[in-house]
Structure formats: structure tokens, C-alpha cells
Amino acid sequence: MTAIPLHMPRRLVEFTLDGQEVRVPEGDTILDACRAAGKDIPTLCQGDTLTPKNACRVCVVEVEGARTLAPACSRRAEPGMTVLTDTERARHSRKVVLELLASSTDLSTTPRAAEWIKEYEAKPDRFGPDAARLNEEPKIDNDLYVRDYDKCILCYKCVDACGDQWQNTFAIAVAGRGFDARISTEHDAPLTDSACVYCGNCIEVCPTGALSFKSEFDMRAAGTWDESAQTETTTVCAYCGVGCNLTLHVQENEIVKVTSPHDNPVTHGNLCIKGRFGYQHVQQR
């Protein structure tokens, strides 16, 4: 399903992108312009349903006249600006950022990370075997989902989704500072003692798999998780009248997780606990 956005026509902004004159609607970011022009800029913390925090810095590009590089995901296109996306400087920063991340976190379930590490010739091992890592144990405190912060890149998307951008539950926030900063409930309490309502919208937006369905986590641990063997079927949730879209991920005739299409203009990928996790009855055979 494709959403047809209904809003006022926007003025166009003209600027130079890698030597080409491009025109994008006012308010669009450099990343929007790149994608429209078919350029592949790596992104990790950017998401289609949230305001990016531009914290990961893998999408940096060179804006002429600026002292530092700019995050393509958040910097809005301005008339007359000159942007270069693939310079030596930008590539160097992306490479180092990928190295820094991959040396400290587990990116094994981050889509496209391996591909970008190869493309930018990043060598996460070069900081040596003693390089500090997060070294977090997965937090398994309920039957619905697992928090494995060893995979967390601190993109703030789950915090924004749980907080004022979507769910308004505010069960999690960033605690601590610097390398010790972690996504945390109050007093680091188990999720079951927190304000969490198990909507799972944080799982929906997590770009690294740090937050995952317990079903997926268990299957990965058992070595039975196989995305290539899964089908995805988008249907309508039958619980209540809101009518959210559900995408059922099915492997060997079992629902293994539930996501929701982000381009749905009503829900933007959000669900509640019933739609997200209440699928067992389907499988009572």
C-alpha cells in the first residue's frame, strides 16, 4: 500500500548535489534529495517515521563553506548550497564511524552494516583485542521481547518512539554519560516493573536488532532463525476498530514476529500489545 500524502504543495529549493543542479521540495533534507537522485548514503539512526537524532554520523556529507561535515539525514536543503556526498573527507569519517561502532557493538543483526563495512574498507579490528566493548548481557525479563544492548548503537529511536514522538509512555530513556550511556528504565529496573505497555513500537524502529521479539531471539539462539524461509503477509488486525495493518512474518507455518507497514498514514508502523504480540491464538491448532 502506498500512502498518498495530502499536504500543501511545497516550494522547490534548488541546490547543487555532486555537481548536478537538483530541485527538492522545501523542508526536504539532503538525504531526501540524495535518495530522490538515486544516491545510496549509508544511514543507521535515521528512520522513516521519526525525527532523526543524527547521532550515528554515518550519513555525513560535505557542504561547501562549512567547517565540519553535515548529517545528510537532518540538514535541510537550502537554496544555492553546494553538497558533495562522496568526497575523501566524507568517506573517511564514514569509515571511521563504522569502525568505531563495529569495534564496540555487535552489528551482526544490523541490516546492511556488513555491506557498508566492506564498501568503506572499514577495519574494526585495528583498535586491537583490548578495545573497550559494551559487553552487555541480553536482558530477558519478560516473555514478549528481549533487550540486547550489546547491539545498541544509541540511536535514540526507541526512546523517541516510546516518548513524545509516538507512544507517550516514556518507559525508557538514556541514562549515564559518554561511553557508559545506556538505554534504561528508571533505576535500571526490569521492564516488568517499568512503565512499559509492551506496544513493541521500540522494536519496530530499532535499526540493529538490539530490541527483538523473544521468539526471534530464541530462534536465533537455537540457530533456527531463517529469514529467507519466511513469508510476510500484511493483513488487518482483528482486535479492535482501529484497524491497524499487521505484517505477519511466518516461518514454517508459525508466526515468528509481527511488524506494521510504516507507510500507513494512520498508524505509521505503530501497534498496541494485542496486535503486536497477541497472535498465539492463531496458532492453537
Place this chain on the structure above:
Amino acid sequence: MDLKFTDTAKATDEERDAVDALLGAPGTGWEGGTGRSSDELRWARGGAAARERRDLLLPALHAVNDRVGWLSEGALDYICRRLTVPPAEAYGVATFYSMFSVRPRPAKVLHVCTDLACAARGGSLSAADAVGPDVSVQPSPCLGLCERAPAALLVRAGRSPSARGAEGTEGDPARPALDGQGGSGRSPGEGRPAHATAVVAPATPTALVAATTDPERAPAEPSAGAAVPQAGDPALTLLARVGVVDPASLDDYRAHGGYAALRRAFALGPAGVIREVTDAGLLGRGGAAFPTGRKWQATASQADHPHYLVCNADESEPGTFKDRVLMEGDPFALIEAMTIAGYAIGAHQGFLYLRGEYPRALGLLENAIASARARGLLGEDVLGQGYAFDIEIRRGAGAYICGEETAIFNSIEGYRGEPRTKPPFPVEKGLFGKPTAVNNVETLVNVLPILNGRTEETKLFCLSGNVARPGIYELPFGVTLRELIELAGPPDRMRAVLLGGAAGSFVRPDELDIPLTFEGTRAAGTTLGSGVVLVLDDTVELPRVLLRIAEFFRDESCGQCVPCRVGTVRQEEALHRIKDRTGADAAGDIALLREVGAAMRDASICGLGQTAWNAVESAIDRLGAYE
């Protein structure tokens, strides 16, 4: 908002009392009152009003920390109920600041400086071995007391200093937290002594034991004037009153020319003030040297209202203590200057964001604001000119990053002190999303002589390390580094000078002819930064100094962006590896440092990550640190 509280943890009476002393008693069960009456269960209100007060989160955390010494689950929970702040967010804020603890700890905490100037003077961490077991010793970044290095700050939690007035004991504003009286008249339900602080510098073992045993009776600090070796020199402008006026007396300030500049400002009108400041070419003294007139003009011309003024008195750059000396020696000057700045930009509210480690400056500024208010120099109708302006002090709680202009906004608003992405710039969307001008203390104080007709511009320098007469020096722009260090008494065998602070750069003893101007230092590949001149003689181990700088940035990174959060860790690791190495043995790690440093400079969100590698890079390139 859907807030859920854990009902297991309850605030103690003392914790509730500390919070209520700040916020007033709770009106209903919905905002933290005990129990809900059956009547109250029929409606829920108060949330929206309480959320408007989110900016009182940091003061509320201070209130409990000052009283009890740490932030329990129950106390955090109560604060959250009072202000309708989600508990997870309040926990995130509480764990952001190094002066707070969410684990129990003794009422006495000794913050011991382990930073550059103190380390160059032998440090005081070992001296702290002598203190009793009832004291929690916490290594601290620079305490801004470098001229009296090595330094330490004792904080003893206890009954709030506001109880002082109730007992009729007039506090000495110069020693704000010393309640000086033993035993009598405790506030209800409390057995502990009053909150107290003691600044110990130089921190000898005896002085530390004295201060930790009985902070009330610790020897008084020398006056701010003692930090001005040039005292009495008629050429002094910014420091002219430091050590001369009584910093607690508004009358004395007026007798020494105070408030003439504000009168002139009213005569000129806001546009006229901005014109004079612009014509004088005043550049910001907080490190970035941005033209103040332009900043004010840009703020004044915003259509969105209200406008805000923020005075950046966070001063946590290692080696910097000029703002402290100005505030302690001439606090009314800052209040007057803020009033003028507020008038120029069309603000009616100014926030003075003061670093949490400056108890004496806090007391003096509180006194100055209260006196100015009492005399109609702040408030509804300043000087009878129909202009309303007031100033609120906000205490930081130990986070260097909160000196970054947008991090200050988050900190004041009750969020984690993480810098915001720019654009939008503060002049457009600053504090509470409104047009805001942020200025450094020294910048603001410069406005007074400009309006009083002074022509020559001067700069304050913070001399510390191995010099005979450390302190604040005021000199006209353009004197050379050599001339400055000569004044302060150079060491016999100088090894290096760190110019501009931890975010600045090292220069060699043969480069001392650099003219001390913003352009001159830039041309020489260095920076004036916040005016730090840290002189190191050849007894210091350079690799250890570099390690300390790296450790500082790793500790102080807010953690928001990857290049800085992980980059500072990788740099510190590399410096550890090459601590005792030179030449080819160090080459690989130096190449690594350069690569990581380049990405940090280019891709970090804010100035902390962008400059964290400057000093170490300069030590490698200019001093040949690992050759």
C-alpha cells in the same frame, strides 16, 4: 502522558521536605500529596501546570542531593510526581551529572581535582588518603581553582541553608553554605547538621583533614583579589574592582562606578547599546570569539517572543578560572552587565548558569541579585525606566558539556545536558525554543567599560602550572605570550605551554613571540580559547599530561554521537599503549590517533568532539611528544 510510578520506593520525610522547600507543598494527590481524597478521584488535574515546571527538575535534584547526599528511588519518584516528569527521564538526567549519585554514599563527599594544573603541582589525590572513612573521595575534573592548585572541594549534605534565615542567623554571603552555628534550632524531623561546603586549595593533608572533619571551621578562602597578581595596577579595566570593592555590598559597587553603564544604556536605547557593542568589535570570550554585537542584533530582531538571555558561567574548561574570579570579586558587575544585555536584546528574563562547583560565587551572586532587586535595579521596573528584567541562577551539577550553548538549554529545561543540532541556532530557537543570546561572563563584563567609554580592549588570561605567580592577568590584546609569562614568573626550564585549555593546543618555549590576539594565535596555528595559559616545566611527564587530557574528554563526552562517544575511548586507549614508547614503536598508534581525530573533528555534533583531539595533536606535531 501516561506516567507510571513504582509504588515500592517511598521518599523519606527528609527527602519530601527538601523537595517541598523548593516547590511548595503539593496541592493534591495528583501532584505528589499523600493519598488521594475520594473527591480527588473524580477528577485529574495539575499535570499540564506541573509539566510547565519541568525546568525545576535540576533544582529539585540539587535540593535532595544537598540535603541527603544522594538521590534514592523514592526521592526521584517523588520529584517526578511533583513535576509530572517520567521517572525514566528523571533517572536519565540524574545519572548524567557527576555531582549526583543514585547510589547511597556518605554525607561528606570530597571532590579532588586530578586535572592539569593540580597535577602539575603534585595533585591532591594522595593527600586525600588522610581523610576519615566517613568521607567519599571522588576524583574530579578541574575545579577552577588552578591558581591555588592542588585543589579539592568538600560538600557535606545536610539541612538546607535556607533554614538559616528562619533561625535569624544572617549568613555571610561570601561563605554561602557555612551555617556556622552548632546544634541549635534544627528544622523538624532532622538530626543531621546543615549543608556545608569547603573549598580546600592548596589541598595539603592537614587542610583536607580539617575541612572534612569540620567544614564550618575550615580556614576561609583568600579573597578573590588574591588571584589577581596585578592588583592595584591602574591599567586594569575588567579586574579594576576585584579585591577593591566589597563583593557583598551594592553601595560599595556604586561607589566604585557601578551602574553608570546601565544608566548610559537606558539613555542610548537598545539599538544604541547594540551599536556601541558592535562598533567596539567585542568578540565572545567563551572560546569561539563570535562577534557579540551581531549575536545581540540577531536575537533582538527575532519576531518570536519572549527572548531570553543566558549567561554562561559554567566555566569547566580545565585551567580556566577567570569567570570565577570576576564573579567572586565583582559580582554586581555581572548583574549589571546582564541587565544591559537583556535590555539590548529585548529579554525580560535572564538565566545565570553557574557551574555547580562554585559555592562562593553562588552565595555572592545570590546576594547581588537579591540586593539589586531590593533596590529596583532588577524587577518590574528597572531604575524606573519601565523595563522589566530579572535573573535566575541555575546551578550545574558537574558536566563540562553543559558549557556548550545548546546543552545549557537542555540542562536548564530539565533534560540531559546534550547539545542540540545546529541549525537552528540559539538566536532563532534557543532556551524553551525561543530566541536566546548566550554569552560568557567575561564577554558580558566587557560591556560595562564599552558603555563607559573605554577604548582599549583587554583580555583575561588564566595563568597556572609551573609559574611563580599564578592567577588572572589582564592585558591589552597584542602583547606576546612571552611578555605574559614573564609577568607571571616563568620556570627555569620550560617544557611547553598549553594555550586555550584542553581544547586548545600546546606551543613550544621557542614560540613565545606569538601575539595574544584572536588573529595572531590563529595565524600561529593555535587559539586563545578561554584564555588558559598553562605552563609546564621539564619535570612534567608529557605523556601523562596527554593521557589526562584524553581521559577528560572521554569522561565528559555526553555520549550522543558515535565519533565522540567511541572516538574519545579509542584515543585514550591508544595513548595508554604508547605511554612509554617513542619513534617507530608509537608510529602505528599515532597514525590511528590521527585518523580517529580527523573523523571526530569533522563528524562530531558539537565542539567537544570536534576539539577533543587538538591538544594531543599539537603535542605530537609541535612538541614531538613521542619522538
